[in-house]
Amino acid sequence: MAQPDDAPAIRPQGLLDQSAAAWIVLGVLLLFTFSMWRFFDAQLEDRSHDRFQHQVDNARSALKNRMQAYEQVLNGTAGLFAASTEVSRAEFRRYVESLELDEALPGIQGTGFTLMVPGTQRPAHVAAVRAEGFPDYRIHPEGERDTYSTILYLEPFEGRNLRAFGYDMYSEPIRREAMNRARDTGRAAVSGKVVLVQETEDDLQAGFLIYLPVYRDNDVDDVLSRRALLHGFVYSPFRAHDLMQGVFGNSSGDTSRNTSGTTTHDVEIEVYDLEADPRNLLYSSRTPDHTPRFTTDRMVEFGGRVWVLRIGSSAQFEQDVRHSEPYLVLLAGIVVDILIFAVIYGSIRHRRKMRRSAARLAESRDEFRTLVENVPGVVFRCAPQPPWRILHINKGILDLTGEPPEHFMGQAHSLAEVIHPDDRPRFEETMMSSILGRTPYEAEFRVRSRFGRIHWVSARGQGVFDRNGSARWMDGVMLDITERRAAEAAIRQLAFIDPLTQLPNRRFLLDRLRQALANSDRTRLFGALLFIDLDHFKDVNDTLGHEAGDSVLTEISQRLKHGVREGDTVARLGGDEFIVMLENLGDKAEDAVEKAEAIAGKILAELGEPLTVGGHAVTATPSIGISIFCGQDPGADELIQRADRAMYRAKAAGRNRIEHHLAF
Ligand SMILES: Nc1nc2c(ncn2[C@@H]2O[C@H](COP(=O)(O)OP(=O)(O)OP(=O)(O)O)[C@@H](O)[C@H]2O)c(=O)[nH]1
Numbered sequence: 161m162a163q164p165d166d167a168p169a170i171r172p173q174g175l176l177d178q179s180a181a182a183w184i185v186l187g188v189l190l191l192f193t194f195s196m197w198r199f200f201d202a203q204l205e206d207r208s209h210d211r212f213q214h215q216v217d218n219a220r221s222a223l224k225n226r227m228q229a230y231e232q233v234l235n236g237t238a239g240l241f242a243a244s245t246e247v248s249r250a251e252f253r254r255y256v257e258s259l260e261l262d263e264a265l266p267g268i269q270g271t272g273f274t275l276m277v278p279g280t281q282r283p284a285h286v287a288a289v290r291a292e293g294f295p296d297y298r299i300h301p302e303g304e305r306d307t308y309s310t311i312l313y314l315e316p317f318e319g320r321n322l323r324a325f326g327y328d329m330y331s332e333p334i335r336r337e338a339m340n341r342a343r344d345t346g347r348a349a350v351s352g353k354v355v356l357v358q359e360t361e362d363d364l365q366a367g368f369l370i371y372l373p374v375y376r377d378n379d380v381d382d383v384l385s386r387r388a389l390l391h392g393f394v395y396s397p398f399r400a401h402d403l404m405q406g407v408f409g410n411s412s413g414d415t416s417r418n419t420s421g422t423t424t425h426d427v428e429i430e431v432y433d434l435e436a437d438p439r440n441l442l443y444s445s446r447t448p449d450h451t452p453r454f455t456t457d458r459m460v461e462f463g464g465r466v467w468v469l470r471i472g473s474s475a476q477f478e479q480d481v482r483h484s485e486p487y488l489v490l491l492a493g494i495v496v497d498i499l500i501f502a503v504i505y506g507s508i509r510h511r512r513k514m515r516r517s518a519a520r521l522a523e524s525r526d527e528f529r530t531l532v533e534n535v536p537g538v539v540f541r542c543a544p545q546p547p548w549r550i551l552h553i554n555k556g557i558l559d560l561t562g563e564p565p566e567h568f569m570g571q572a573h574s575l576a577e578v579i580h581p582d583d584r585p586r587f588e589e590t591m592m593s594s595i596l597g598r599t600p601y602e603a604e605f606r607v608r609s610r611f612g613r614i615h616w617v618s619a620r621g622q623g624v625f626d627r628n629g630s631a632r633w634m635d636g637v638m639l640d641i642t643e644r645r646a647a648e649a650a651i652r653q654l655a656f657i658d659p660l661t662q663l664p665n666r667r668f669l670l671d672r673l674r675q676a677l678a679n680s681d682r683t684r685l686f687g688a689l690l691f692i693d694l695d696h697f698k699d700v701n702d703t704l705g706h707e708a709g710d711s712v713l714t715e716i717s718q719r720l721k722h723g724v725r726e727g728d729t730v731a732r733l734g735g736d737e738f739i740v741m742l743e744n745l746g747d748k749a750e751d752a753v754e755k756a757e758a759i760a761g762k763i764l765a766e767l768g769e770p771l772t773v774g775g776h777a778v779t780a781t782p783s784i785g786i787s788i789f790c791g792q793d794p795g796a797d798e799l800i801q802r803a804d805r806a807m808y809r810a811k812a813a814g815r816n817r818i819e820h821h822l823a824f
Contacts, residue, residue: 178508178511179505179508181504182501182504182505182508183501185500185501185504186497186498186500186501189493189496189497189500189501190493190494190497192493193489193490193493193494193496193497194490196489196490196493197486197487197489197490197493200485200486200489201486204481204483204485204486207481208454208481209454211426211477211481212426212427212454212456212473212477213456215426215427215471215477216427216456216458216469216471219408219427219429219458219469219471220458220460220469222407222408223404223407223408223431223460223467223469224460224462226265226267226403226406226407227350227370227460227462227463228462229264229265230265230268230370230396230398231348231370231372231462231463233259233261233265233268233271233396234271234348234370234371234372234394234395234396235348235372236255236259237255237256237271237273237372237394238372238373238374238394240252240255240394241273241374241391241392241394242374242378247273247313249292249312249313252273252313252315253313253315253317256271256315256316257315259271265406266406267398267399267402267403267404267405267406267407268396268398268403269320269321269356269358269367269396269397269398269399269402270314270315270316270321270324270358270396270397271314271315271394271395271396272311272312272313272314272315272321272324272394272395272396272397273311273312273313273314273374273392273393273394273395274309274310274311274312274329274330274392274393274395275309275310275312275391275392276307276308276309276330276390276391276392276393277299277307277308277309277310278306278307278308279304279305279306279307279308282299282308285299285310286298286299289312289326294325297325297326298326299326299327299328300326300327300328301328301331303331305328305330305331307330308328308330308331309328309329309330309331309339309392309393310326310327310328311324311325311326311327311329312392314397319358320356320358320359320360321358323357323358324356324357324358324397327357329369329395332354334351334352334353334354335351335354335369337351337352338350338351338352338369338371338463338464338465339371339393341464342371342372342373342393343373343386343387343390343393344383344386344387345464346373346375346380346386347372347463347464348370348371348372348463348464349370349371349372349463349464349465350368350369350370350462350463350464350465351368351369351370351371351465352368352433352434352465353366353367353368353400353433353440353441353442354366354367354368354369355367356369356397356399358397358399359399365399365400365401365402366399366400366401366441366442366443367397367398367399367400368397368398368400368433368442369395369396369397369398370395370396370398370463371393371394371395372393372394372395373386373390373392373393374390374391374392374393374394375389375390375391376389376390376391377389400431400442400443401443403443404429404431404442404443404445408427408429408445425474425476425477426473426474426476426477426480427471427472427473427474427477428444428445428446428447428450428452428471428472428473428474429443429444429445429446429469429470429471429472430443430444430445430446430469430470430471430472431443431444431467431468431469431470432467432468432470433465433467433468434465434466434467434468435468436457436468436470440468442467446472447474447475450474450475452472452473452474452478453473453478454472454473455470455471455472455473456470456471456472457469457470457471458471532554533554533555535554535556535637536556536639537556537637537638537639537640538553538554538556538557538560538617538637538638538639539552539553539554539556539636539637540552540553540554540557540575540635540636540637540638541553541633541634541635541636542574542575542633542634542636543633543634544591544595544623544631544632544633544634546576546588547574547575547576547577548574548575548576548591548634549571549574549575550568550569550571550573550574550575551569551633552569553565553568553569556638559640560578560607560609560615560617560638560640561573561578561607561608561609561610562609562610562611563578563610576588578607578608578609579605579606579607579608580605580606580607580608580614582606583605583606584605586603586605587603587605587619590602590603591603591634594622594623594634595623595631595634598622598623598625598629599622600620600621600622601619601620601621601622601634601636602618602619602620603618603619604616604617604618604619604641605617605619607638614642615640615642616640616641616642616644616645617638617639617640617641617642618638618639618641619636619637619638619639620636620637621634621635621636621637622634622635622636623635655667656668656671658731658732660710660713660714660732661713661714661717661732662717663717663720663721663730663731663732663738664729664730664731664732665731665732665733665734666731666732666733666734668731669729669731669733669739669741670796670797672729672731672741673689673729673741673796673799673800674796676729676741676743677789677791677792677795677796677799678792679743680743680789680790680791680792681791681792683744684747684790684791685743685744685745685746685747685790686745686746686747686748686749686751686752686788686789686790687741687742687743687744687745687752687788687789687790688741688742688745688752688753688755688756688786688787688788688789689739689740689741689742689786689787689789689799689800689802689803690739690740690741690742690756690759690760690763690784690785690786690803691737691738691739691784691785691786691787691800691803691804691806691807692720692737692738692739692740692763692767692782692783692784692807693736693737693738693782693783693807693811694712694716694736694767694780694781694782695780695781695782695783695811695815695816696815697709697712697735697736697780700712700773700778700780704773704774704776704778705774708773708774708776708778711773711774712771712773712778712780713732713736715771715773716738716767716771716780717730717732717738719763719766719767719769720738720740720763720767722766723740723759723762723763723766724740724742724759724763725742727743727744728740728741728742728743729741736780738782739800739803740759740763742755742756742759745788749788749790752788752790753786753788753820756786756788757786757818757820760784760786760818761818763782763784764781764782764784764816764817764818767780767781767782768781768816781815781816782816783807783808783810783811783815783816783817783819784807784810784817784818784819785802785803785804785805785806785807785808785809785810785818785819785820785821786803786806786818786819786820786821787799787800787802787803787806787820787821788820788821802821803821805821806819806820806821807819
């Protein structure tokens with residue numbers, strides 16, 4: 161059946177492109193997600209770094225402030241000596257105690273005064289101090305030197321500090337360098353890294369000292385006068401670790417703020433003298449095995465000395481600033497990206513499936529169309545009412561009608577037009593009955609071609625109905641059964657017609673007779689059988705030959721047919737035996753007998769007329785036996801036998817005569 165080819169074509173390249181587009185979208189989304197993650201991460205990293213820098217600044221300020229505070233203490237102590245160069249040990253102690261340094265500035269090891277003693281005055285000086293109540297006093301280390309400095313006062317004068325009493329700091333190069341610097345500048349000077357004499361084997365720490373010069377006269381304007389008038393130094397020794405702990409707090413566990421306000425758990429601090437060399441390390445709060453994420457070096461200049469603060473972020477700090485938001489953004493982003501990708505990819509796959517299905521459908525439709533076109537016969541679909549307008553029809557109709565399918569689908573012809581007019585009512589009745597009963601239909605009818613040929617067709621099919629039960633159309637297949645019909649007719653002919661005379665044979669007669677008996681039973685009208693046997697027919701065969709005998713039989717048949725009415729039956733039982741069946745002979749037996757006799761008489765007369773066969777005149781008189789019937793009894797076979805017996809009686813009585821079956 162011809163239909164427009166509207167099936168969508170598959171474009172594999174296009175689908176491939178769409179798949180690639182989905183992957184590209186995923187790539188772009190992932191790129192965007194990673195960018196967002198990096199952006200947030202960088203933002204938080206900056207904030208963390210700012211916070212770290214803030215802590216670094218705090219630490220540096222704290223150290224600087226603390227050192228300035230110590231300088232202030234020394235300035236005050238130096239002022240004590242400026243007021244009176246003869247400061248007694250008791251005055252010094254009272255003064256230092258009044259400062260309450262333990263409370264105000266924890267970490268200071270002590271506050272002291274070291275007196276410069278020329279080598280020549282050493283014995284007198286030692287004697288004077290011993291006389292003061294320190295009989296073991298001596299300047300140490302021992303040795304002859306031009307100038308000594310001796311720690312005369314050191315408060316608190318107890319514990320470790322007692323070990324420093326009498327110590328000549330000037331004899332030690334690092335201290336001497338700071339002392340000379342303080343002496344020449346008149347300002348506080350911080351020493352390099354030393355080990356304080358207070359140190360014991362226990363808890364050995366690096367140390368340093370701050371010196372502030374004390375002159376015998378306040379009028380010291382230049383280096384020479386300062387050197388000439390130097391009296392001694394007020395100073396403070398520091399155990400570096402203890403001091404820094406006071407400034408920075410205990411970074412390993414103390415999460416509170418220290419006295420300087422630094423949040424000590426955020427940073428780890430190393431303090432170096434001059435440069436970041438392990439040999440110069442003054443202090444370290446570094447945690448072993450921890451590599452800080454942020455590190456920075458800061459210089460602190462104080463008392464003519466530069467310290468390097470190497471500050472790193474602590475593990476605690478890094479723990480605090482570790483934010484999960486960027487990772488959540490990353491994770492959520494990836495999930496959303498994958499979801500979007502899944503939706504796009506799924507949609508593409510779905511479209512691909514749909515296209516494949518459509519292609520398969522189109523393919524199978526084409527195959528079906530080919531199948532329908534190639535089916536022997538006519539496949540059609542028509543409107544469900546006369547004149548059965550054709551909706552679809554295959555090319556088989558061309559063979560039947562000589563018209564191409566287009567003429568039918570273009571509505572130039574309807575189905576009714578090609579059906580033989582005699583068959584149309586039967587066809588329409590069949591179709592309407594199928595529609596009403598919603599049952600399959602089957603009809604045989606004749607179709608006329610445009611060339612006048614008649615084809616017998618068998619149509620089978622059924623209607624297609626909508627939800628309301630109304631027929632939408634009728635589908636069907638027509639097969640050309642012309643040959644079958646002819647074959648059937650031939651078979652029927654052979655089965656029921658005597659081939660020589662073309663009269664119904666015995667089987668046909670029996671069928672007709674039974675039908676007649678049934679009719680008679682219903683109508684109660686009489687009928688009769690005339691059993692006719694030709695007299696001495698054998699002689700014809702014997703004298704003129706079998707063919708001549710056939711001709712005689714044929715001629716006799718014609719005469720018999722002409723001798724009866726249209727509705728009466730003339731049959732040949734075989735040989736030279738014939739039966740004439742008469743119906744509707746009235747409702748009285750006498751009348752029926754009379755009429756049967758009249759017809760038998762007429763036959764007797766007609767057959768008695770000579771006929772010419774092969775130039776020979778032949779006379780074939782008959783002997784006729786009559787049996788009358790009304791209703792089913794006694795049955796077809798018995799009726800024939802009765803007529804036969806009557807016929808034999810006619811033979812016996814001399815032939816060429818009529819006899820009745822005696823009993824009725
Ligand atoms: N030519 C021809 N002869 C046939 C045919 N069928 C039967 N016969 C012959 O018809 C003859 C019938 O003979 P019967 O009816 O027995 O005897 P009859 O000679 O007619 O004599 P009666 O019937 O006693 O008067 C036989 O010789 C058959 O061979 C046929 O189809 N054609």
